[in-house]
Amino acid sequence: MIEVKGLRIVAGSPGGDAAEIVKGVDFTVKQGEVLALIGESGSGKTTIALSLLGYTRQGCAFSGGSVRVGGTNVLSLDEAGRRTLRARTVAYVAQSAAAGFNPARTVMDQVIEPALLHRLMTREAASAKAVALFRALALPDPERIGERYPHQVSGGQLQRLMAAMALITDPAVIVFDEPTTALDVTTQIEVLVAFKRVIKELGTTAVYVSHDLAVVAQMADRIVVLNGGEVQECGDVDQVLDAPAHAYTRALLAASAGREGLAASSQAAAAAPSVPLLEIRGLSAGYGRVDRHGNPAVRVLDDVNLSIPRGSALGVIGESGSGKTTLARVVAGLVERTSGEVLFEGQPLSSGLHGRTADQYRRIQLVFQNADTALNPSHTVAEILGRPLAFYKGLRGAAAQRRIGELLDLVKLPASTAVRRASGLSGGQKQRVNFARALAAEPSLILCDEVTSALDTVVGAAILDLLRELRRELGVSYMFISHDISTVRSICDDVVVLYAGRRVEAGQRRLLDHPPHHPYTELLVDSVPALKRGWLDAHRNVGNCALPPLSESASGEAEGLCSFRARCPARVEGQCNAVRPPVRVLPSGAQILCHRSADELKLLQPLRGAA
Template identity: 85%
Template sequence: MSDVMIEVKGLRIVAGSETEGMSEIVKGVDFAVKKGEVLALIGESGSGKTTIALSLLGYTRHGCAFAGGSVRVGGTDVLSLDDAGRRALRARTVAYVAQSAAAGFNPARTLMDQVIEPTQLHRLMTRKAARAKAVELFRALALPAPDSIGDRYPHQVSGGQLQRVMAAMALITDPAVVVFDEPTTALDVTTQIEVLVAFKRVIKEVGATAVYVSHDLAVVAQMADRIVVLNGGEVQECGEVDQVLDAPAHAYTRALLAASDHRQGRGADERAAAVDGGTEAPLLEIRGLSAGYGRIDRHGHPAVCVLDDVNLSIARGSALGVIGESGSGKTTLARVVAGLVERASGEVLFEGQPLSAQLGGRTADQYRRIQLVFQNADTALNPSHTVADILGRPLAFYKGLRGAAAKRRIGELLDLVKLPASTAGRRPGGLSGGQKQRVNLARALAAEPSLILCDEVTSALDTVVGAAILELLRDLRRELSVSYMFISHDISTVRAICDDVLVLYAGQGVEGGQRKLLDRPPHHPYTGLLVDSVPALERGWLDAHRNIGSCALPPLSADSGSGRLCSFRARCSVRVDGKCNAVPPPLRTLPSGAQILCHRSADELQTLQPVRGAA
């Protein structure tokens, strides 16, 4: 098998210690990858994907050890290498692109210094040659200003750009194998498309063999040639992408596909019926909201404006999805409602009563009835406290419950979020990502809120766990009549759980209406871009949509200086010079009932939008 680049046979990895006991987390895994092929490792969190991928570098996490089997890369027996041999292997023969680029870079050094560092450590080329090669990779990865971006520091580029810089660092040594570990999980849909296109093109150009770790089946369908399905450290299925996705042989693979369909909102009409608000006043209403950071001027505008003239309402028992790219103002909106960020101007009404801009100005009941569930449960839960301590605090603060009464209610809360009672005695470090997010949600429910602000609560979870959390949120809404503001960059998630949608771009609400506005054109041009950027679970989708948002735009004429111009005009392929950059867009109502801020009529948008994203 001279064309085989990677061969893994009977790989076993254990975790723990001899005193506390050892557990097998990778159980006799076998697979092979041919030269130039892209193999995807998929499965739930804890299935062993990353552990197996890291074995290709001869590495195990702290507390883990190789217990058997073999790993061969290009004929080299990786597990038999000593420390020096493994250091020589890493970056030179096998390179790694981590999930979090932000955590992988030194903030005190320039990007260029870090990208060329592997070439200097392995003495592959001069510093001048390395810098020239880095610029070539920046250009191939479609990074802006490739000649100068290397002079920036990590905090001076976006998340998607930093992910591509990390890929350049991995590829600069011309490795035979590149391991991509969930490299687009935390990116919004439009940025993800750019990064996937860049990765796929460069892998093909350099002829590298790749292992792509992911829980996103739609992404895998675009990137991989073959798939290995993992569960509990064991291979459940291995085959060509088309076979695994279209005719899965194993029940677990079928369950993964079903969870992906469920999370994308297929069959969403079967969810809890939308609430008919009738003439009842909204639970939450926001009018003309502006917010940001820094000194507020006499016109009510902050020095740095994050939200500008945002309007929305949430009926009792309903769910509003707030979508947009990173930096659109979604989280700031939730923090304004929660009282963590002061608004500069506008009104926020809760049950018809004004909410103070400052948390200290709110009543105890208002404080209790609006709860925020943070995106990252790892940082939201105190690692030194037990789950009982974490849930007991809001029970004591809001309800005055202590002792046996608190213990009883903690058991009820754990049952409500479908966690065993034994979880109460555990600390967050001993829980899975999905379990921690359930505890995060149980803490909010302890206050018996009317409104829960969910900030990207499923973005870091795998498909199966994310679908389970969405199902839980639907159940709680039905059982407790709780309302949600559901903040996400994942349109599939919003489709699955929300009744209404607000689309934010650069702090402006550019479209709002019922969830059906996402289903078909016409849309606001930005909404259309977001919808078109959601990968479909079908081969070739990325190639057919690789030009989304990247068409050449005609130059805009000079701005008139008028306030509140369309914030999307610089990226809009259907903009109108002399209107979009001269006067604020009118509020239009589309046939779907959605309201948009746009100079284009519904008929014009219907005609123009179907051609978006053509290859």
């Protein structure tokens, strides 16, 4: 179905030197087969995948080789031929579904647009086919979900709707470009299961671009390993994962395994003074108009308690919508709390930035998830780092330049990076600059909001190594927000699990490896893909591990009932839906919010080996 021979692609500015970014790539894909393209950022994965649509990014051009899809020489097609190819033969599912949908049009209008644009069927026939695809992709309320607008569906649902848009024209080949990278673990499972089922039922040939080896192990039949625009290794999934022939493949596997490693020593936390660096008591917060009782229109956090000793790292995990980012923004003073206390070194913090001292403002820094939007692309790194140095430290001129060099050295970037613009940096380099900007304030606490979720395995592992080193050298503390349990295991001492704004479990990092857990924590731990072929199918077929259906909303917050009860396999009717759950202490020392005792949970949850 697909034959790529000697593919070469160059990039360069008009009149300037051209650099070869894809260097003689060869591979084939049989009909009905799923081929994975893996490698770190800059390896050429997406560039090669897009060549199957006859497309190159601006500033790039095909310079050699051939790409054949279903017998068609893609690179020889004119513009009309490429439009026809994309109408019926090859479809594309992008990484960010949110960026791929028009917020002003309904989902149905956009899903059926390819079929109408290319005059392949009537609106009625296209709508009926879309509903059938919604059902096949396990979307809720398939008959009416098309009436919604993009902002009215979840991220996982929007990703599946983008797949429906790609499949509406019955393409022979579909390209999936990192379609689950930004999804939390439970949503990712639902999306992967839906993709795999539809591919199998329709007999579609697929190319799956990913840096997540565990996901690739579930989806692909064969793997092509790329580095620097060249093929390093190609083979069946079992061979590549179990007996990699190339040193680069072994390095990728080692980086993936390293995410499961132990965190830095928590001796600093053990020796910390009795007063925590940060303490939160009974915190509630939300958005929208506050009523006369002090309750916001949308309550996001409810009665959250936690503490972070000086020099330690606290992981905050949960699905999208659990309140993780709102918690960080409350601590940073960007969202005002409606009740509760936030103490910094025993002193109360004002709810908003306007009431905080200059020192409090400086010592709590927030590093955002997406460095692309956090950094001004037209500014140089020196300008980006110079602003906090001038604002917090009054440094300018030669003194500022010296400090910029020290900050770049701290985050393992060469001094020459100072003169480069943010738009010219890689994803990993941008995130390092993001950290350097926070470090310019010499903070005591850094709030890390999903700082590695958009990075590939190798770059993400390097950022985690950097965080450990900064913690050792500077004694900085972290609140590390993530939906990636492997990352939290790697970097944190303690863990707080949030669900629908409530703290449902809290304890030391080892609670993730020692059942029993709160049923929601068990769901999160059980939803992390294993680097083992067949894990996804086994995961879906074993009764104890079957994923509970995702509910449209978590109810019960206002009356204090368990908000997880609609999805909980351990719920007790007449109790969970009638009485506020108590706080229980498990044998691991973790605190959970649950009616079930530790012994009951142990019987209901599978045993895991101690890590």
